[in-house]
Amino acid sequence: MNDKTFEPTIIGFTCNWCSYRAADTAGTARVKYAPNVRLIRLMCSGRLDPTFVFKAFAGGADGVMVTGCHPGDCHYVEQNYKALRRFILMKRVLVQMGIDPARLKLQWASAAEGVQLAAEINKFVEEVRALGPLHWNLDYQEAVSTPAMEEVTA
């Protein structure tokens, strides 16, 4: 599905020390980024519980973006590497679940990189727009069906 009118919903989990400030910098510098991203501030990317990501997808998000300080710059020493490892394992799970792993993005950004972050956000919005709506069974009971045996063995 490639619907030009489709506005993807994206949840962004941002680190307080870098990317959240970067987004702020972008805002104050009047650098525009797509309004599709709802930012949620974490104290560090290492706080990213994979539950948040699955909950976002199950709750209607079309894409999830995780941002953290550049490698070596994490305020809690090495927590962003932990985020990286979680991210890679989550992607493997998403593939098996039939969710395009491109719907999950990890982006490093320092507090000064507002312009770059805004550009990455815009790029991601377009990538997710191209993937189309995910619409992960928002009405779970509706999504359950008992197809006829004739139908499924055809």
Added chain:
Amino acid sequence: MTAKPKFAMYWAASCGGCEIAVLNIHEKILDVDANFDVVFWPVAVDAKYKDVEAMEDGSILLTLFNGGIRNDENEHLAKLLRRKSQILVAFGSCACEGCIPGLANLSPVGDIVHTAFNTLTTDNPHEIYPRASFDVPEGELHIPRLANVLRPLDLVVDVDYYMPGCPPESHQIAAVVDLVVKVVKGEAELPPKGAVIGVGDSTVCDECPRARNVKSITEFKRIQDVAPVDPNLCLLEQGIPCNGPATRSGCNSRCPNAGTQCIGCYGPAEGVLDYGARLIAAFASVIDAKEPEEIERILDGIPDPVGQVYRFNLAGSLLKASAEAWKAK
């Protein structure tokens, strides 16, 4: 003398192991018989669905329901027994969270039927499949229709208590039987609705006697590829994916005690919303690598991540089933 309270047990999409586990409480089973009138339990007593339908609503005190909801017969029985029972317990991992049958939520139902009726072990040259209904001289026969996905019991009906485990441990079942008997006699109170019963209050790791140091994993391996396995050291530390960190206690860390990894049959520990997510976090935390390529290489040691982190919990997870399974074809 007042009539004994009524007891029922039912199996939906299950393996039968939970029934055996109940029978395996040895002489305690006599307490069930002494204190209850067993009105419906297909594995043990002869009663028909229509007998249950004829019962007054709420007339069964306690129903242990095991198995997930995979077809319309399972769903009908779940709704029927909900109506007839005062206390409905999701009994065993299948009813609580889908368990092994829930792993079929990775496949479209058509593939499941093909695999069952037309594989190397099933000679089916004419591709004959069961029909949902067919005519016989006596009339039209129906068989249950499979749903596209398997649902844990509480996604179909309201559940009063959860008793996890594949199957629940006999000593836990015996303790719950004791409690219910006391409640019937007015000597004890029921736990709050929605409680998980017959369990411990922490994780399998907390009960596990194996020694733990700092975990830094540079390779994940299947246990059969580790030789020798240190009998006293944490298995995860030895690179064997062990699900203990996310799993609810209650089994006295049975598997690590027996020399093998926990595969998670007691389901999510208290406060864990998504079992697999918790394990992803736990495994990612112990990997000793910073470069993406190196991390990928280490994770290749877990060739089936969903099967590893959601072995018992896929149907009860946040995502519940794969995109393919939802589509049914």
